[in-house]
Amino acid sequence: MPEAVIVSALRTPIGTARKGTLRDTNAFDLANHVVGAAAEGLDAARIDDVILGEGRYGGGVVARHAAVTAGLTSVPGAALNRHCAAGMSAVQTAAAGIRAGMDELVIAGGVNSDSTAPRQRFRVGEDEWIDPWVSPSHPDRPDAPAMDMSITVGWNAAVRAGLSREDLDAWALRSHRNAVAAIDEGRFKEEIVPIETPHGLFDTDEHPRRDTSMEKLAGLKVLHPEIEGFSITAGNSSGANDAAAALVVASERVGLAPLAYIRSWASVGVDPAVTGLAPIEAITKAVARAGISLSQVRLLEINEAFASVPIATIRALDLDPDLVNVSGSGCSLGHPVAASGARMIVTMVHELRRRGGGFGIVAMCAGGGMGSATVLEVPAA
Secondary structure, eight states, X not given: OOOEEEEEEEEOOOEETTTSTTTTOOHHHHHHHHHHHHHTTSOGGGOOXXXXXXXXXXXXXXXXXXXXXXXXXXXXXXXXXBTBTHHHHHHHHHHHHHHTTSOSEEEEEEEEETTTXXXXXXXXXXXXXXXXXXXXXXXXXXXXXXXXXXXXXXXHHHHHHTOOHHHHHHHHHHHHHHHHHHHHTTTXXXXXXXXXETTEEEOSOOOOOTTOOHHHHHTSOBSOTTSTTOOOBSTTBOOOEEEEEEEEEEEGGGOOOOSEEEEEEEEEEOOGGGGGGHHHHHHHHHHHHHTOOGGGEEEEXXXXXBTHHHHHHHHHHTOOGGGBOXXXXXXXXXXXXXXXXXXXXXXXXXXXXXTTOEEEEEEEEETTTEEEEEEEEEOOO
């Protein structure tokens, strides 16, 4: 079985939705830009597919649009949706095709533009429409509202893990500080492909807050004051964001220098009420499939859809928090939903390379009661 290796890992900077620099740059433009950058230097005749995670963007195939724009007219495209884990699942799907011997070279990633997402209508009667309409991630119920992830993911995970408001705010503050430090130290330079926008050249993640503090976070109102003890605020939740990421995944037999090996992956389903705890099961399953132990893992990225998600996972798996989200995550960098999983893999690859290699895990929960994790190994420099 051929090994699946990552030979290129790129992303756009992450914008703040509707008021940030990417507010007038749509998903097609984001995907065109990052796929075009990923394709540079590759023999178009050898590229088997372009697979992009996308969500709530009209149901088209943005990946094919990006392939054609990049001049890859002979390369098909596929749209993949696993909610928050869409971008990660695109990379996993590319690796699966390569390890099965069906493909040799695939561009995979994800794209998300909350700023420009189209509105949808849903017909419920002969002349009755829900407008605007959003597809539910799971059947709605009181303990797991389909349209309110602050309860279904953030609050439910916090309650089950016994986390306080102070726990959540402290983690969010740490996230912002880690992201700002990564930006200031230039740690994202290798992975970011600057993009021209109607508002100028965009080359730096803009969502992290340099001026936040425990006092400011503590002063924010909870999202559901009617629920006793509710602890979820905008400050300890992820942002709404725009971005795209693309990785070139290849068979080791192609002969391109590997940045990282994709050793294993796993996706799981859980009851929607415990969506925020799904990374626990996904990580456990992926680590077992890789044939390693958690003690061998040098770094972890656990998406901060809400601060409660990584904290609950750390406590359940007895992880060293100093190894988790060392450059920030959803609370600070933001959560460009369909792109986040791919973005996290991009960041993990480059950070592990800076640290001399080793095993890394990228994991996240996903709407509807799902979770996904990927185990990477970066060869020693």
